[in-house]
Amino acid sequence: MRIFKLFLRELKHDYFALVSIIMLAIIFLSIYIGAFVIDHFYDVMWVTPQRMPVSPEASGTLLGLDVMGRNQFHLLFVAARNSLNIALGVTFFSFAIGLTVGVISGFYGGRTDNVLMRIVDTWSMIPFLMVVIVLLVVFGRTVPTFILFLTLFSWMTRARLLRAAALSQRQMDYISASKTLGTPNIVIIVREMLPNLVDIVVANFVLTLAASIGIETGLSMLGFGLGWDYPSLGVMLQNATNPMYLQHFWWVWTPPLILVVVTMLCVNFVGNALQRVTDPKQRFA
């Protein structure tokens, strides 16, 4: 596809993005492969309570044990995989909704557009974090509810963005031509308009992924997200909310922190490069 060719060209001129995408590939691959292997051989959630987290030296493991006696190295892979899955899930579903609403709104315009956009406006006014926290408390903090509620409150910006893109596509001659030929609207949208929106979707997908990782880890770290029985980076980072752990037990909170920071940075660099690709004025190349 055109965007990827342009992206490759862009990478040659943006070393940050180049390094980022290589690191990202390594991180993603090792996380998924590592988690698969570790899940197969160990029960990472097996608890053997300890008085305090056990240091790497004392436990003879790479990253020590947490206060529940869980191997932090093993836990890190599984937690990272789960966090990534959640972030991917939220991003995917919010794009699915956002794309549908945005394209319908942009393509049909007029009253449909007006009604849909007012709904989007109203929905966006709801204080997102507060409502998500309440909903999670009411409906239980499981992975499906987590993905569901985060999706429910993150599709609106996607819808606005894609509506704008669809609106501009609608003015193009190829759409008018199709319409004149009597092609059904649904076929025009799916077969003719959507391929022209892929650039924007791909570029924003990556940026949204970074934001979703951030929201999941943030909520879980503050104790509003997933619980102790589901390993995720945010749950691991919860350890950092304990002043004593923060001061004395680096191994229970530093590794997930570094992983989150590095992943989000890389995703952002790549996402920015992709976004530039979609806008000829911003391109380096």
Add this chain to the structure above:
Amino acid sequence: MKKLVILLLVVMAVFAACGNNDGDGYGEGRQETPPPTGGGGEPVEFVEAGDGDSPMHPALLEALRAFPAYTTNDAPVLPRGSGTDNILRIGVGTSSTLIGLFLGTHNADANDASINELAGSYSLVSWDANNLWTQNGIATLELDREANVIILNMQEYVYWHDGVPLTLDDLVFAYEIIGHPEYTGQRFSPELQVPNVRGMAEYHAGQADYISGLVLSNNNRTLRIYYVDPLPPSTLFAGSVWLQPIPRHWIEPAIAEVGHYGLQGHIRARDQILGFGPFIIETVVAGESVFMIPNDNYRQGAPLVDGVLVELLPFEMVPSAMRAGDFDIAAYQTANLSEFYLHNPTNYSLFGWPAGATTIINFRMGGFGEPETDDDGNVIGAARVQARDDDHPIMNVAIRRALAHSIDRETIAHTVGHDMWIPAPSILHPFNASPFIDINRQGIVFDLELSNRILDEAGFTQRDAEGYRLDLDGNHMYFVYGQQSNPTHDQLVPLNIQNWREIGLRVEMFEGGFMDWGLFLDTVAFTDEVSPIHIFAMGWALGMNPDPASLWADTAQFNMSRYSSPGFAQILYDIQSANAWDAAFLADAYDRWEQYFYENVPALQFTWNLDLVAVNNRVTNFSRVRVDNGYNEPGNMTTDSWANHLIGLTARSPYAN
């Protein structure tokens, strides 16, 4: 086992496993050794259970050996008049605020009650290490079973802070407050024998101006309290009768001003309480701190410090505040111990006592039915426990035994409890039932093989694809675990669920995670419905009376397992019956009680804990040895009771680390 709802909240809101108290009965050490009069001296010898006077469970004794019995600081104390240097600073680690309603008849918060103990009044009659009344207090107590009367005799001359002599008329006044129709507090309680006083019914209904069953001598120094129903054997124990006086000359004008209904809002029930304790309240900063000055006319002698400042702080801050020398004395939580061992501070030491609080793990087996009514639909009796009718497997005793035998209390006592907790071998607690505990009893021990065997023998042999056992009809069965989060449960809950999975029982958290505290209470405590939760633990403050009726009677609101059975009710009845005046009969009843819990497992006690107090090295005469003289002299400075007149300070500011 008397407890108040608010105290329950306090206990649970802090930690399930930390100490708290009961408003009118205070915790105590368990020794009869005289107190040290100065710093230094021989370590206090503890007497083991079975040796006679002062029984203590050997396991608790062992845990207590890790702590000093009293401070060994023999430097000269700062003289009185040393100004702000000589002020004892007490830190109270809590997650709530100071309510500030101190008056003895009205307070319902542990911290308020402790201030009342220092600056207000306390029980006129003293008690010993077995919680039995003694004759060493301000007044002597005589129990005449034939006439069903309690006779109090003042043997000491005591004065209120304003110099007015204390008489037993002040105790009569306390009864008049509690029995008044407009009384707003929680002491009009059968457990304190208040409604049982002769003439109380008429007075409480507003038909009489005085309580006819309270008969004073001419000089107001002898009081006979006549009762209607025969006094139960629990009257032998401290805390079973209301004996705390309220100054009539001080509170009566307040009542004239605002009425009984408004008394709890009056400043004389709050900042300006009048008492006969060792200290006098000087200033109260609402919700935050209380400053007290010494009462030089205190009955045991003038205090050694120039003032006591009690301040509240979040309990997580206690270790760092103690290390920085911000406080002289602060109640410690077991959860703070990790930090203690990490830093090994040398500027303060920890003192331990058997805690007056416990945690019980309940298996929920029912709800409450409709209250008993007469033909016209008027309520005439309390609602009774009703077993659930869906025969959920939790009703099966084999399931409960298997669940209980798979709870690894030993590990949690080692990790969270730092080996200072003891997995309770019995449902009785040594705080109040020490003489009745069979020290040879093992109780319910952690044994997964045994659990598996119990389930196999009971017929739970079929398993599903995931390895979980099916119920006797071959259906999936699962149990719901409801719990709020705290340092103990954060470790206990995952470990329990893991162990239960090992024996093939599927246990899931209620709604997938730890519960909000309010939701937890609504779901398990304040409901008559059959709760969706089958397993949960709840913390309790303990009174001095070991009678289990308030926790286990089929009408008791706090019967958290919602459990009752004929055999169970019979033992409860026996403990309260007239036969129980016979010590051997009572001991036997408690033995059957322990055995019943061991066999039927409606619940099990989690651990016996210690209360910890951190004491700065500049403090002298701090000791955990209780003196039987009516006041909880130095030995009783648990979280309940923080200071006394013997405490002195030997440096101008608390040592910092």
